[in-house]
Amino acid sequence: MSMYPIILSQGKFTHKDSLTFPYEERGLHFGDGVYEVIRIYDGRLYLLDEHVDRLFRSLDAIRIELKHSKAEIINLLSELIARNNMNQDGLVYLQVSRGSAKRIHTFPENVEPNFYAYLENQPRNVEGIADGVGAITLPDERWQNCYIKSLNLLPNVLAKQTALEQGCYEAILHLDGRVTECGSSNVFLVKDGKIYTHPATHRILKGCVRIAVERFANDLNIPFIEEAFTLDDIHEADELFLTSSMSEVLPIVEVDQKKIADGKPGDISRKLQEAYEIDAQLKREKVK
Ligand SMILES: Cc1ncc(COP(=O)(O)O)c(C=O)c1O
Numbered sequence: 001m002s003m004y005p006i007i008l009s010q011g012k013f014t015h016k017d018s019l020t021f022p023y024e025e026r027g028l029h030f031g032d033g034v035y036e037v038i039r040i041y042d043g044r045l046y047l048l049d050e051h052v053d054r055l056f057r058s059l060d061a062i063r064i065e066l067k068h069s070k071a072e073i074i075n076l077l078s079e080l081i082a083r084n085n086m087n088q089d090g091l092v093y094l095q096v097s098r099g100s101a102k103r104i105h106t107f108p109e110n111v112e113p114n115f116y117a118y119l120e121n122q123p124r125n126v127e128g129i130a131d132g133v134g135a136i137t138l139p140d141e142r143w144q145n146c147y148i149k150s151l152n153l154l155p156n157v158l159a160k161q162t163a164l165e166q167g168c169y170e171a172i173l174h175l176d177g178r179v180t181e182c183g184s185s186n187v188f189l190v191k192d193g194k195i196y197t198h199p200a201t202h203r204i205l206k207g208c209v210r211i212a213v214e215r216f217a218n219d220l221n222i223p224f225i226e227e228a229f230t231l232d233d234i235h236e237a238d239e240l241f242l243t244s245s246m247s248e249v250l251p252i253v254e255v256d257q258k259k260i261a262d263g264k265p266g267d268i269s270r271k272l273q274e275a276y277e278i279d280a281q282l283k284r285e286k287v288k
Contacts, residue, residue, distance in 0.1 A: 004084040004119040008076055008094075011068060011115065013083055025114060027097030030105070031152035033114075034058035035095040038077070039245040039280075040119070043087035046280050047245070048074060050208035054149060055094070061148045064098055064113050080117060090121045091246065097151070124282075125247060129273060132253030132265045133169035135242075137231055138162060140173035140180045140203075147202045159183040170242055172255065175203070178228040182242050186210040187252070189229045190239035190268045199226040209243035209276075216275035222268060239266030249273045 007016045026032035036055045039046040052070045059066055068076070077092055094117040101108035142155045159171035160183040170182040180198050181187055186207040188197045195217055200206040217224040234240065240252040240260050249272045251265035276282075 002118050002120045004086060006080065006083045008080045008117040009115070010112070011072075011076065013080070016118065019116075022100040024102055025097060025100050026108075027095065027114065027151055029103045031150060032062070033064070033095060033097030033151045034062065034149050035093065035151060036149060037245055038092045038094070040081070040086065040088070040090040040092060040122075041280055041282060042089065043081055044281070045077060045081070045092070047208040047212060048077070050211050051245075054206070054208065055096070057147075058149045059096060061145070062098075062150070063107070064096060066096055066113055066115060068115075077117065080119060084119055086119050088121050089123055090119055092117055092119055095151070122246060125250065128169065128250050129248060130265075132251035132269075134167065134254040134257075135170045135172050135182070135240075135252050136163050136166050136168050137179075137234070137256055138171045138173055140175050142173075145202050146180070146204050147200070147206060149205060156183045169250075170252070172234070172252075174231055177231050179230065179234070180204050180228070181207075185242040185244035185247055185250075187240070187242045188213070189233060189237045190241075190266060191233070191237055193268070194223040194225055195268065196225050196227055196229045196233075198228045207243055207245075209245060209248065212276065212279060213243055213249065213272055216272050216279070220271055220275065222271070234260070237261065239269050241265075241269045241272070249276050 005015055006013050009019055036051045038051045052073050056070060097114045099111035099113050101111050138159050163171040170185060172182055172187055173180050179187060181204040188195050198204050214224050234255050235258060238261055242250050242252055251269045253260055253263050
C-alpha cells in the first residue's frame, strides 16, 4: 500500500481514506479506461511530457474526454508530489475510466470520467541493471490495439506470472515467431552494432523509455532500426535488452534458459544505461 496519504481524485486533492469507490464503475466492470505509470527520481517526474502525450492518445483512441488539459494534468501531478512531500524514487499511477454507471456495454450518457492518481515508493532495480535478467518467450495473445495503454491487462498478467513461475523477470511475446514486446516492457536486439525493435505500430505500446532510447541511440550514432526480429534471431544476438519506466534499460542475459552471447550485459546496453542515467539526472547522485 502506498505510504502517501494524499491522492488526486477527479482533479481535487483528498485523503486516500476518504475515497469512496463506486462498485458500478466501468474500469472495474469492463476495463473501460486507460492508465499511465510515470517514473519519479528524488521527487522529480521523468519523461512527463511523453507520458501525458500518450495518456491523451490513449484517451482519444477509446473516446474518453477528460476535462483537464495536458498542462493541467502536469500541474496536478507536480502538486500531488508537493502535497505529499515526496522526495524519493517512486512512481505515480494515474488512471482514467469512462466513469461510474450501471453495467451496460454501450457508453453511458452524461457521465464524467473517473480520474485518480497516487504515489508510491519504488527503488531502482540496481541488481537487474548491473547483472541483467532472464526472460522466457510466449505467444502474444493480446488484442490488436496494444498502442492504447488500456486497463485490460489479463494477457500481460498471465504472461508475467508464467515468467515469474519459471524464475524469470519478463515474458518476450511473439506473433508467429516475430517478437512484438514484453509483458510490461519494450524489447530490443543488438546485432553488429545496430539496435532492432518492433516498429511502433498498433501491435505494441510505444514506451516512453523506448522514445528516450531512440534519442540516446541517435546521439551516440548507433543505428536504431524499427524492424521486428524473430525468435531465431534472439539466440544469434550480440545483446538483448528491455526498457520500461520501472525497469529503465535492463539487459536480458538469458532467454528460455539459454545465454545471450556470453551471458553478460553488452557494450551498447551499457552505453544506453549511461545515457539514461545522465538524462534522468541520476549520475551525479551516484557519484556523491
Ligand atoms: C506492454 C508494455 N509495453 C511497454 C511498456 C514500456 O512503457 P514505458 O517505457 O512508457 O514505461 C510498458 C510499460 O508498462 C508496457 O506495459
